[in-house]
Amino acid sequence: MKIKVALVRCDSYDRDKVKAAITKLIDALGGFEAIFAERKACGVTLPAISSDSPLILKPNLLAKAPPEKAVATHPEVFRAVGELLRERGYSSITYGDSPGNPVLSTEKTADGCGIKAVADELGIPVGDFGSGREVEFPQARASKRFVLCNEIADNPYGVINLCKMKTHQLERITGATKNSFGCVFGMNKAAFHARFATPETFARVIADLNRLVVPRLHIMDGVVAMEGNGPASGEPVEMNVILASLDPVALDATFCHLIDLNADLVPTQLACMEAGVGEGREEEISVIAIDVPMIPDGKELTLDEVAAKCGNRYFDVQRGKDYRGRFRVLGPFAKLLEKKPHIVRGRCVGCGICVETCPLEDKAILMGPDRKPVYDYSKCIKCYCCQEMCPEKAISVKKSLVARISDRRWGV
Ligand code: SF4
Ligand code: SF4
Structure with a gap:
């Protein structure tokens, strides 16, 4: 049987519209009872979740940024999921994420993103993301130990992943699987960037993390996504969709198709897929369409069909074959595809966060x-942590002409 991804068209963050959309997504996946039933995933048996089991809502809280910037998961998506869980009797819910800036607390970041106010209204407290502990993971391929936030370490199979549809300089996209990185506590995230500096090695850490912390449901906020200089300094772009799946890899494969990005280039x-986290092959995924014009609700579409109906092939994302990946063999010609972070001096306020963040x-x-700030490119590992955390969008990614051409879709 094919892996299911549910997709609903939703053209605004109007409270009622978002709630109706997410209700339909949950129903399309069989309802919370089916979603939370005991099942096997990533080589473990996930226990059944009952109404009094602890659940953690994990939005993307990368940085303190208002909802219209599309940096964090929108508060109305958070509200809809929180309200639905409450209405269906789930009583023990917390929320949180470890923000990119280790100096900022989860609560302060959530406050800046508009999520704290909603969580307070719903009576959902912030979990323990302010301290962490070491967790061994002997079966890992990249890192055999992680320092996880305590809330996650206590309940690694009780997470609901509320991710955001965005671009990412190192991994091209940040969607469902990459959102797990916020389970890692504080400064330990920077240490991973320094230790696993290439897109491929860092991706293996993300794969390990997705086998250690296995969310029960993944919901992707793509009403307004982020394109270009993501995951923090890009431009908001309307995609008008919310997606959900039990499989984060299938969900990200659908995201790739919607933006006309070859998923084989996404580390x-x-x-x-190699680590068995989920299914990314397009022939093994079907998308349940909801509120898609001219398509009956519940009809299952292929990824090509859904991209034709709901996609944006001009979405600004790195489409070219990155020299740091499979084109390393280009040797000296690799410079033709080079990208590097660059300070937009007119925007820089001299706060120094980029320097603190460099791992x-x-x-x-x-x-x-x-x-x-000034770069020493001879030392730079191009992890883009500085660019992610600059609060002023003062760090852009400078690309060679060839890289720019290879990333673009030309509309004529
Ligand atoms: S984080 Fe941004 S604004 Fe702050 S010093 Fe660095 S470049 Fe300038
Ligand atoms: S300067 Fe920026 S991109 Fe370079 S290693 Fe430091 S944080 Fe990473």
Whole structure:
């Protein structure tokens, strides 16, 4: 049987519309009882979840940014899921994420994203994301130990992943599988970036994490997505969809199809498939369409069919074959495809967050005499942590002309 992804058209964050859309998604997947039944995934048996089992809502809270910036999961998506769970009797719910900036608490970040206010209204407390502990994972392929936030370490099979549809400089996209990185506690995230510096090795860490922490349901907020310089400094773009699945790899494969990105070029997709996290092959996935014009509700579509109806082939994402991946063999010609972070000096306010965030002991970015940062590209591992965390969108990614051409879809 094919892996199911449910997709609903939703053209605004109007409270009632979002709730109706998410209700339909949950129903399309069989309802909470079926979703939370005991099942096998990632080589483990996930226990059944009952109404008093602890559940963790894990939105993407990368940085303190208002909802219209499309950096974090929209508060109305959070509200709809929280309300539905409450209405169906689930009583023990917390929420949280470990933000990109380790100095900021989860609560403060959630406040800046509009999620705290909604959580307070619903009586959903923030979980323990302010401390962490080491968890061994001997069967891992990349990292045999993780320092997880305590809330997650206590309940690794009770997470509902509320991810955001965005681009990512290192992994091309951040959707369902990549959102697991916020389960890692504080500064340990930077240490992973320094240790696993290439897109491929970092993707293997994400795959390990998705086998250690196995969410019960993945819901992707794509009403307004982020394109371009994601995951924090890109541009909001209407995609008008919300998606849900029990399989994060199938969900990300659908996202790739919607934006006309070859999923075989997405390192997290390849690593997660190799590790058995989920199914990314398009012939094994079917998309249950809801509220899609001219399509009867519940009809199952192929990924090509759903992309034709709901996709955006001009979505700004890295489509070219990155030299750091399979084109490493290009040697000196790899420079033709080079990308690197770059300071937009007019926007920089000299806060120094980029320097703090650089995971290298011997920093590749330092404040210059004019209180604006300067790169040492000979040290830079191109992890883009600095770009992710700049609150002023003052770090862009400079691409060579060839890289720009290979990333574009030309509309004529
Ligand atoms: S580039 Fe961004 S993070 Fe770095 S100092 Fe300037 S404003 Fe702050
Ligand atoms: S300067 Fe930026 S991209 Fe380079 S290693 Fe440091 S954080 Fe990563």
